[in-house]
Amino acid sequence: MNAAEVIVDYLEKHGVEYVFGVPGGAIEPLNNALHKSKIKVIVAKHEEGAAFMADGFARVSGNISVCCSTAGPGATNMITGLASSCGDSIPVIALTGQVATSLFGKGAIQEFAVQSFSIVSMFRHISKYSDIVINEKKAWEMISKARRLALSGRKGPVHLNLPTDIMKRKAGDSNGRCNTTQVLGFDREGVIEAAKLLMEAERPVIVAGWGSVLSQADKELLMLAEMMDIPVATSPKAKGVISEAHPLSLGVLGFAGSLVSQEYILSRDVDVMLAVGTSFNEFVTSGWDKRLRPMKSLIQIDIDCNEIGKNYYVDVGIAGDAKTVLHELAHQLLRQSKTSGKLGVSRRQEVQAIKEEFAVTPDTCDNLPYKPARMIKDLSDSLPEDTIYFVDNGNSMAWAIHHLPITQPYTFYVGLGFASMGFATAAAIGAKLAAGARPVVSIVGDGSFLMNGMEVATAVNYKIPVIWVVMNNSMLGMVYHARKLSGIPEGIPSGFAPVDFVKLAEGLGARGIRITEPGQINRELIEEIISSGMPTVLDVIIDQEAVPPIQSRIASLEKLYT
Incomplete structure (x- = not known):
């Protein structure tokens, strides 16, 4: 095998089904290797989309996954x-072509900076590992290392730069598979102390963050919450890790979150808080609100020690995988309950009372223009x-x-680690390939859709039936409403000329449907779209002046950025 074939063979043996990318001269050796493999290649319209x-x-x-x-x-x-994958700890391998080593520094087409190493340096800032394969005999070792680092500890993206001549050279046979090993240990003393604090708590709460999603800890989280009858709020990224219909669910805390979580956590005397897989960033804390700190003790579980105590003083910090630590914490509470003879007292009535007082009533308004909240309800x-x-x-x-x-x-997925516009427009295509028969819906503003909307053509090309719901108001709505609420002038305009996304969708080979009134999005329409198996764009004309629930973000901007 040559070096490119070794890399592709390694990926195939480790279950990689798809590579997302855009072809070019510098990666033709990789193209040749992929042609001989069973890996399917999805050609995007832009490398960011890939x-x-x-x-x-x-x-x-x-x-x-691989791009x-x-x-x-x-x-x-x-x-x-x-960078978005890095911000959200998503394991992606990025393979980028490079000019031949014999041409380094000579100004070959698409060579990046002096000696061609600068691109590696750039990727090092947004990945767990970035390197250049400069010796064909090291190809298997380096792709193996890249995958191992992407999947170990706090997961994240990795990058390998592949010079054309190195990829063509004979590298011997592939060394086959290489296992990864997860560190699933935990601090037993920390778990014992955390269990003691939770057992003694009068008004505890759990804040579940993105780490609980990454570790697939929904069952352990639910078991612990129900065992101790502890209310649970989630970060925006972890929305739904516990059913929002559950009696103990407080909903989302922070940006655009639930008034129920705000009332229970910020306005009442929470004494012990268990934070699971959250770094307490700006979005979940509404700009690091001081009221979030519990009256007595903060317990923080995170796989990354750097996140523990970063933004709030922590009384008990437990480094480890959320699923593993929650499992052990639940069993420790059971052990301690045998001694004390009690578990948590019921708090469901209090949560229910708060929900009844602060519940958001679904928008049933039939008036025009179409209100975004009503659109979400219809969906x-x-x-x-x-x-x-x-x-x-x-x-x-x-x-x-x-x-x-x-x-x-x-x-429910949002790319909030880097908060890049256009993320959901393209990410939904890869998601649908992994989701099988389950519907995948991308809810996107018209500004974001214009950034990566050409990827609809990618979905058409490979018959990937994503449904895009474009909220069309001819503006960058968050900028517009933030300025309006804060009294900021339109120096850099937030509005733009209206775009007909039905014609755009049809021009790209997809189905386009104009939605202008409440009720037009209904079960019959959605069932027909799903059964058609066609990529479909719903061009939804919404009320430009409907104010979104972004007040906490505005308050943060005024407090932190002035």
Whole structure:
């Protein structure tokens, strides 16, 4: 085998089904190797879209994913997508082409900077590992190391730069499979102390973050909450890791979140807080609100020690995988309960009373223009419960977080680690390949859709039936409403000329449907779209002046950025 074949053979043996990318001269050796393999190649319209697709596939499948590009601009186009994966700890392998080593420094086409090593340096800032394969005999070792690092500890993206001549050289046989090993240990003393604090707590709460999703800890989280009768709030990224219909669910805490979680956590005397897999970033804390700190003790579980105590003083920090630590914590509480003779007291009546007082009433307004909150209700009422939602950054995210009820874990995804516009537009395509028959819906603003909307053509090309719901108001809505609420002038305009997304969809080979009135999105329409098996764009004309639930973000901007 040559070096490119060794890399592809390694990926195939480790279950990689798809590679998302854009071809080019510098990766033709990789192209030749992929042609001989069983791996399917999904050619995107832009390398950023390819990286987002790989990210979406990895989120839904739980497996590592791969994207590729040619040298120079192909590689730099991929950086935003990989940075998003880095921000959200998603295991993606990025393979980028490079000019032949004999041409380094001579100004070959698409060579990036002096001696061609600068692209590796750029990727090092947005990945767990970035290197250049400079010796064909090291190809298997380096792809093995890259995969191992992507999947170990706090997961994340990795990058290998592949010079054309090195990829063509004979590298011997592939060394076959290479196992990864997860560190699933925990601090037993920390678990014992945490159990003691929870046992003694009068008004405890659990805040479940993205780490609880990454570790697939929904069952352990639910078991612990029900055992001790502890209310649970989630971060925006972890929305739905516990059913929002559960009696102990407080909903989302922070940006565009639930008034119920705000009332229980910020306005009442919580004495012990168990934080699971959350770094307490700006979105979940509404700009690091001091009221979030519990009266007595904060317990924080995180696989990354750097996150523990970063933003709030922690009384008990437990480094470890959320699923493993929660499992052990639950058993420790059972052991301690045998001594004390009690577990948690019931708090469901209090949570129910708060829900009744602060519940958000679904928008049933039939008036025009179409209200975004009503649109979210129509979607929720029309789609199957196991639908997987990818929601883009902007007002679309705020409306979805606040109004879309999620009752099954791992069905709601936002790219908030880097908060890149255009993420959900492309990521939903990779997600659908991993989701099988389950519907995948991308809820996206028109501004975000215009950034990566050409990827609809990718879905058409490979018959991937994603449903895009474009909230069309001819503006960058979050910018517009933030300025309006804060009295900021339109120096850099937030509005733009109206776009006909039905014609755009049809021009790309997809189905386009214009939605202008409440009720037009209904179960019959959605069932017909799903049964058609066609990529479909719903062009939804919404009320420009409907104010999204972004007040906490505005308050953060005024408090932190002035």
